[in-house]
Amino acid sequence: MKESWRWYGDFDKITLDQIGQTGASGIVSSLHQIPYGEVWQRETVASHKARIEAAGFSWVVVESLPIHERIKRGEGDLSTLFANYRQSMANLAAEGVSCICYNFMPLIDWTRTDLAFPTSGGATCLRFEAYKMAAFEVHMLKRAGAEEDYQPDVLVKAEHWFKASTEADRAMLLSSIMSGLPGAFDRYDIDGLRKALKGYEGLGRSELRANFKRFLDEIIPAAEELGMRFCVHPDDPPRDILGLARIVSDAEDIAWLFDAVDSRANGLTLCSGSLGASPRNDLPAIARRFADRIHFAHLRNVAKDADGSFEEAAHLDGDTDMVALVAALLDEEARRKAEGRADWEIPFRPDHGHEMPIDRDRGYVVGYPLVGRLRGLAEVRGVIRALNAVRKVA
Template structure:
């Protein structure tokens, strides 16, 4: 009987969570990347091997790369994009040479994720991540002062955003700015307003249709090469799964995912299923996504969000959010059983607990973690997922 492969994300030696910590969680695999190498540059075989050896010393396996980031020139379709695509392919080749063959990536413009509160209190004093659409509107209209921002929000949201902004102190306004601009991959860096505006300017002529074309071009160049290497690429959904700050979103729902997977038909063109990202939209039927695209799901992120209406949400305990996690796990175990019976695909799909709350002793060292990546909160999530999977599997096999 093959279970989901239990993994834990690790951001490298400078991260507050060590490999020794992870080895005590019950996880057998590590999800990581070479974050110190700038996006667009080739990861050498030597650097990859060094990271892999460090992981194996802790009796763990480098299960998934998250992420080999896609250069902005590729997303924007600039004349030099082919240079960065070739670099991307060389990195995949070097990973494959070290037998690291599951690669997560995303195609979100500029920011990897966006939250308006990195210390939202739940369950007493536990700390969670939250996205408040009113706060985002206040940032967009009154702090960023983006041209045309108001037309992206209803009159009701605009009015609430004005009141919200007026009630913020100068320090609170600065904190809101830094929280929104903190979504850079694998770093604590925060963009300045001026730098962020430059990034927005680069997308001024890029709408959803053009960004989809640029993604399809990238896939058509990279996926056949990845298939030859035996590498499985899996795109991560947008977080949040709707357009913000005037930037297009193209991996937010069933039809978006269908477009991605049909842009270059191959087992190597797959999906990272993230229940938190997809679950933030009330229109997403996640069971349909699993049932219809299950054979292309190469990596799983499991967390729950509690939707608050008007596109707002916070990250909730696993069984207290809007999504029925029992239904999701049942769908994944059913997909595993199908793979086992047909002898197709990876049965032990890598799975990791996604963003965890900051709880207990981790509260004393919050500055050591990236937002959402404390040790104990994710350990709690992993433990719950292990028990859930075993219970679901036993029930399904009996019935």
């Protein structure tokens, strides 16, 4: 497996020189400065790649080439947006960048209610607290029907929290949830979020699936011609949020995706943290079932509560058997290598990480500290080395 590291370019306080000290050899990156829907010009792609290679890395995965919200909504004439997307793909392929991670989550990306939840040793982690999310939806956003999405005991806790909260508490909760909005361009206050959500009224699971299939029909044939691999990132968390349908949340959804457009280019980013936040998902089983379509992996762990809450655990702790998951990925690599495939190696990155005291107040991207992720990479590296050593003995 190819050790990789997510780098946010000029938005990142962590430098490529610092990343070099982690031992990773691949960079996962994007052109975050370009608004959604615009073409990634070849010169800009080449310049970004040159910076990465000058530091001794290879640009192994684009994370991500974002999908404009109008495509997700199926809104109006989308021909220009699809054409721009394909041109960006062609410009990436022309520079030798061939793997693209993306997601199809409507409006909001990953969602957390706490960005600095205390954990062991003075570190903090990202956490999704069900009663806080309920308090936000029911009492702050006042979304119609929100009560139906939460257990009765969660709603009771939500009301208690809201009544006891200060304006500062509510502002912090809004800020935490808005941190999951993708890119650097959109953040909403309560009224702005209400208006944004109106654009998705009537867009249920079947409608979103139809729009997703339309995207795949427009893009995957071009990916095949260009020799590119696309890998969708699962929903985070794998449940409906803010009344918005999520359609890449479990094995059934993944199977639908691959049946919708049956092509090796139409693949999966196996994110053990996103899928692992649902008790219905067995990560090692999912990895083995869909192994031949996994093009990229995010490895992290979560600890779940019965009410739907969860927090990001240390990489080898939590509810997912990380050793069994890595073993499944190594078995798939061995199978690909035996077939003689040039693309047998699966790039992975340590996804997120606890913010250690040494990471604090350094202005890192939320969820992406230096030392916390380095710990995760080192732990997963040890698992890989140990499993490979056992294979050699066997």
